[in-house]
Amino acid sequence: MIVRKNISIDQCYIDKLKPFLDKNNGNLSAAIRDSIEAASQVLDEKKKEKGEKDSRSALKTIELRNKMVEDEEFLLIHHTMLEWFIKKTSGLLLEEATVYELINPYTIKKIPNFVNYVNVLNDRMGWKIKVGAEYAEPEPGTLILTLSNGNPCFRGVVAQSLALYLAKQMKMDVQGLFNRSNATKIYFKRFEFLNYEKIPKGFEEHFGSMESTFREIQKRPEFWKNLVKTYRQQNYQRLSMNKKVFEAFVSGDLPSVDDMGREFELLAGKPPETFTLAEHIMIFKELYLTDSIGSDIEVCTEKGREYVKLIHDYSDRKVCERVIQYYSNIFRSIGHPFTVTSSPHMIVFEFGKNLSPSHISEPGLAGAESELSFTP
Structure with missing residues (x-):
């Protein structure tokens, strides 16, 4: 046409x-x-x-991979099995030596070289993961690393590997981690190492949530197996508390406010005065759920409306009084004024200013409900 x-x-x-x-x-x-x-x-x-x-x-890449398999440098594994392995080890940290098998710390010193090398490595290995970086030259104080495409599970392992390398070799600790179905974004901030043998706090927080727990299980496997077995058999109806606290309860006494302050500092790693009230409440929530003295807890950390509601199963009057005294001493130790109200199976601590001083030592439960206040 x-x-x-x-x-x-x-x-x-x-x-x-x-x-x-x-x-x-x-x-x-x-x-x-x-x-x-x-x-x-x-x-x-x-x-x-x-x-x-x-x-x-493509043929050259295939030949290279085949040679790596023949040399036992790499191992073929079905992706389903790999996904299972990654999911079951989630929260555990990779070792530095493993990461350095992929990235040579003696040759990769700058972020542009790092990004280019990782992308070449991804292409060569067929991981189908693209790495991009946002930063300021020449010595970035912050860095955003984006990993896109590829298998989500394996992308998480690659993300951890890159984050560990950047933390150890370029002093960039993890400040935030966001995962989507097709991308992983990591936010870094420069910091100074105090101890090169330790894992940076941000990196461990975002990638190694189960690392310390797993190390303890490895140290005393029989203890932890028996403990888990006992808790499961008894439907978690057991207490877990410090020996000194237990001794005080048995002797009819309670730990002093000073003792509780020292115990809090040991638990939190910093003195009570370094925390805000909201942070205190969240630490207390963790402590309460760990002790298992009560059955549940409800908290509010909104400024000016902070409160803690403790739910318990105790009906004996004396037991309830002792529980109120015990937790009142904990809140006294952190130095914020509060009122405490009790009713059957519930204790409520409300925090605020302009509370009249009152000593909480031997409270009585007048009728169904009582209210006391404390100002440090």
Whole structure:
């Protein structure tokens, strides 16, 4: 089918068509047809060359992977099995030596080189993960690393490997971690190492939530197996408390406010005065659920409306009084004024200013409910 079109063309293009015009005795239509045919042949040849080049590159990559498998440097594993392994070891940290098998710390010192190397490594290994970085030159104080595409489970392992390398070799600790179905984003901030043998706090928090727990299980496996077995058999209806606290309860006494303050500092790692009230409440929640003295807890950390509700199963009057005294001493030790209200199976601590001083030592439960207040 012949298509007729009116076209406008500059003289410079007519000049370029001169060889084709000469060949066709000045016939412009024929010259244009010949030029299109010639261009089409060139494009086809380019595509063929590119295809052959890609084929050679793919073949070279396959040969490289096969050699790595033959040399036992790499191992073929089904992706389903790999996903299972990664999921079951979630929260455990990779060892530095393992990461350095992938990235040589003696040759990769700068972030641009790091990103380029990792992307080349991804292509070579067929991981299908693309790594991008956002940072300021020359010595970035912050860094955003984005890993996109690839298997989500394996992408998590790669993310941890890169984060560990950046933490140890470039002093960039993890400040935030966000996972989506097709991308993982890690936020870093520069810091100074105090101890190179330790894992940076941010990195461990975001990638190693189960690391310390697993180390303890490895140290005393029989103890932890028996403990878990006992808790499960008794449906977690057991107490877990400090020996000194237990001794105080048995002797009919309670730990002093000073003792509770020292115990809090030991638990939190910092003195009570370094925490806000909201932080105190969240630490207390963790302590309460760990002790298992009560059955549940409800907290509010909204400024000006802070409260803690302790739910318990005790009905004996004296037991309830002792529990109130015990937890009141804990809150006294953190130095924030509060009132305490009790009712059957519930104790409520409310925090606020302008509370009148009151001593909580031997409270009585007048009727169904009582209220006391304390100001440090």
